[in-house]
Amino acid sequence: MDISHILVLLPAQQVSEEVECALAKLVPAKLSGRSSPKSIEGPNDSSLQLQFRNRLSLPLFTGGKVDGEHGSAIHIVLIDTITGHVVTSGPASCVKLDVIVLEGDFNNEDDDNWSEEDFDSHVVKEREGKRPLLAGDLQVTLKEGVGTLGELTFTDNSSWIRSRKFRLGLKVSSDCYKGMRIREAKTEAFTVKDHLYKKHYPPALNDEVWRLEKIGKDGSFHKRLNKAGVYTVEDVVRLVVRDPQRLRNILGSGMSNKMWDVLVEHAKTCVLSGKLYVYYPDGARNVGVVFNNIYELSGLITNDQYYSADSLSDSQKVYVDTLVKKAYENWMHVIEYDGKSLLNANQNMTLSTSQPLAAGGSHDYSISNSIDQQTCIRSLPVPVTTGQPSMDPAIAVGGILFQL
Numbered sequence: 001m002d003i004s005h006i007l008v009l010l011p012a013q014q015v016s017e018e019v020e021c022a023l024a025k026l027v028p029a030k031l032s033g034r035s036s037p038k039s040i041e042g043p044n045d046s047s048l049q050l051q052f053r054n055r056l057s058l059p060l061f062t063g064g065k066v067d068g069e070h071g072s073a074i075h076i077v078l079i080d081t082i083t084g085h086v087v088t089s090g091p092a093s094c095v096k097l098d099v100i101v102l103e104g105d106f107n108n109e110d111d112d113n114w115s116e117e118d119f120d121s122h123v124v125k126e127r128e129g130k131r132p133l134l135a136g137d138l139q140v141t142l143k144e145g146v147g148t149l150g151e152l153t154f155t156d157n158s159s160w161i162r163s164r165k166f167r168l169g170l171k172v173s174s175d176c177y178k179g180m181r182i183r184e185a186k187t188e189a190f191t192v193k194d195h196l197y198k199k200h201y202p203p204a205l206n207d208e209v210w211r212l213e214k215i216g217k218d219g220s221f222h223k224r225l226n227k228a229g230v231y232t233v234e235d236v237v238r239l240v241v242r243d244p245q246r247l248r249n250i251l252g253s254g255m256s257n258k259m260w261d262v263l264v265e266h267a268k269t270c271v272l273s274g275k276l277y278v279y280y281p282d283g284a285r286n287v288g289v290v291f292n293n294i295y296e297l298s299g300l301i302t303n304d305q306y307y308s309a310d311s312l313s314d315s316q317k318v319y320v321d322t323l324v325k326k327a328y329e330n331w332m333h334v335i336e337y338d339g340k341s342l343l344n345a346n347q348n349m350t351l352s353t354s355q356p357l358a359a360g361g362s363h364d365y366s367i368s369n370s371i372d373q374q375t376c377i378r379s380l381p382v383p384v385t386t387g388q389p390s391m392d393p394a395i396a397v398g399g400i401l402f403q404l
C-alpha cells in the first residue's frame with residue numbers, strides 16, 4: 001500500500017484519527033509523539049491497556065455510593081504498556097467503556113495476561129428475580145485517554161457467589177470501536193455487605209455493639225461481649241470509662257492495641273443524652289458526685305449546690321477523685337439523678353454571681369464533652385483550709401472549705 005500517496009491526498013492538518021490508527025497498524029512508526037504498538041500477531045498482543053488509577057474506598061455496602069479512597073472520584077486511563085504513557089490521541093483515546101462486575105477470583109492481582117473471552121466469562125449478572133447488580137452510570141467515555149466513573153451503587157451483596165467477592169471491570173463497548181484490542185481493566189477484589197450491617201457514624205447509644213468498628217456482626221468479639229452482658233454501644237463506653245481493663249479482658253488477645261484504639265475512638269464519637277447519675281457516700285446525702293449517662297464525672301453537689309468538674313481547684317479535685325473511685329467500687333448504690341438539687345441551686349443564684357458552665361466538664365475520666373445540658377453556677381473560689389478563720393459562710397467537704 002502506498003502510504004505517501006495517502007498523505008498527499010489529505011492535507012496534513014486534516015489527517016483523521018482513523019487514518020492515524022490505520023497507519024499505526026501498518027508501520028512501526030511514532031505518531032503524535034508516542035510509540036506505536038508492537039506488530040500485531042494476534043488479538044491478545046495489543047499494547048493498549050485500560051487501568052483504574054486509584055483504589056476503591058472499602059468496605060462497600062449495598063445502596064452506598066462506590067467511591068475512590070478517601071471519597072475521591074474513581075479515575076481511569078488508557079495506557080500504552082510499551083511506553084507507560086497515557087494514550088492521548090487516536091480513536092482509542094476517546095472510546096466508550098462499559099462498567100461491569102467481575103467474579104472476585106478472576107485472575108491474579110498482578111497478572112494482566114488474560115483473553116477477552118476469559119474476561120467475559122467472569123462477568124457477574126444479577127441473581128434471578130433481583131434488580132441489575134450494578135446501578136447508576138454504567139458507561140464512561142474517555143477524553144484524551146482519561147475518564148472518571150459516574151455514580152455507581154451495588155444492589156446486592158457478594159455473599160452468594162463462589163469467591164464471595166466482586167471486582168469492578170471496564171471493557172470497550174462493542175458497538176463503538178473496531179480497532180486493535182484494548183485490554184480490559186479490573187479493580188482489586190472486594191466484599192459488598194448488606195447495608196443493614198453498616199457501621200454508624202456516629203454510633204447511637206442504643207446501637208448494638210457490632211455497629212462499632214472492629215466488632216463484626218455475629219463475629220467472635222460480638223459473641224464475647226454479649227456473653228459478658230455487653231449488648232449496646234452505651235454498655236461499651238461505660239466500660240471504657242469505669243473499667244477498660246475488664247473490657248479488654250472480655251475481648252481477649254484477638255484484639256490488638258491498634259484495633260482497640262480504633263474501637264475506642266469510634267465509640268468516643270457517640271452523642272450523649274442528658275441523663276445524670278449521682279453517688280452519695282453517706283446517708284445524709286449532703287455531698288454527692290454526679291456522672292453523665294456513660295458514667296464519666298460531671299460535677300459535685302454539696303448542700304444543693306452544684307459545682308462543675310472543671311470549676312474545681314486541684315486540691316478539691318483530689319477529694320472528688322476519691323469519691324469517684326468509691327462510687328465505681330460501689331456502683332450498685334449509684335442512682336439516677338432527677339436534677340432537682342441542681343435546679344434548686346440555680347434558682348437561688350442571681351445572674352450577677354453566676355457564670356455558664358457545661359454540666360459535663362473536662363476531667364481525667366472524660367471521654368467527650370458532648371452533653372447538651374448546661375447550667376448557670378457560681379464560680380468556685382480557691383479552697384480555704386479548715387485551720388484558717390473565715391467570716392464568709394462555707395461548706396466543709398472532705399476537710400476543704402468551699403466558700404459561698
